[in-house]
Amino acid sequence: KAGVTQTPRYLIKTRGQQVTLSCSPISGHRSVSWYQQTPGQGLQFLFEYFSETQRNKGNFPGRFSGRQFSNSRSEMNVSTLELGDSALYLCASRRGGLTGPYEQYFGPGTRLTVT
């Protein structure tokens, strides 16, 4: 079974621009979560989507948004990029639902550099 895939793997953007990152979950997984990892703050939860609806959200400004499509693929968007947005963005998928527990499977991440 194919794992979680993320595209692109590396990205360089300029301050003020916007960026869209893509995530394809494991087949059959309906929940997709996004995390940001920086040296200073570590791994932080951004948001989760399940059945095309945002189900949970972390403490990030509104510049960070996401969406999920009917095939469970997800995108996250960061607008008006700041230098501090430079990070490894990780996507994780799991089966989701109201029963558990469920382990999350992470993709390799997208390394975003803002200059």
Added chain:
Amino acid sequence: DAKTTQPTSMDCAEGRAANLPCNHSTISGNEYVYWYRQIHSQGPQYIIHGLKNNETNEMASLIITEDRKSSTLILPHATLRDTAVYYCIVSTGTASKLTFGTGTRLQVTL
């Protein structure tokens, strides 16, 4: 989610068992203990989880104390490829949000 406390770093000789402790004294009755690891610059990898019974899979064993206030992840025969940061996370079974702490940096040496 309950807070966890882990040692910052540990060393282990290759071929020996690596025992990684985790304290979670405020764990609630419906919270599970999850372990993930992250090898440098890769996405975290799920290892194992448990509620109150000890668990074992092909990667590791998880020992949870009877009062559930602490646990130990055991890698029975550590190899150089097990060098990574190991995260102990406490969360409910249905929660999507994983709260990662600073983890334990395990260095496996020859």
